Amino acid sequence: MEHGTLFMNKFLIFISTFITTAILSANLSFAHGVPMNASTYIISPSDGQTVSSPVTVKFGIRNFKISPTGEDIYEAGHFHLIIDSPAALSLDEPIPYDKNHLHFDSAEKAVLLTLDPGKHTLQLIVGDEEHEPYDQLVSKIITINVK
């Protein structure tokens, strides 16, 4: 009888250690539901490139799912293209809807953009169904020169 209790205690310690380890490693590999190895980037054009308008902008994503807005679930989102953002965007508020902030609600992964000649900045941000940015899924800002 005593032997059985001892075994049970050891078994419970083993199980709780296992669960604690699982929780800790989950926290290490995810930040707000986004895997640590997830990222977004502009595939093309490249930073500093001179292009003609209209220009196709291709959106890149690594280790994260892009879904239509209505189907956004935990660990999924949709792209936003920030064009010539007048100020650093707050990552704590929903992304605005205007000519500088385009939402790709149907899970599009590219856009044909018409831009005036001159320099323009582009940035990609993946947001959730509330259009709130995932902090980690913010691309580097690139500058292009439109002929």
Ligand SMILES: [Cu+2]
């Ligand atoms: Cu959005």
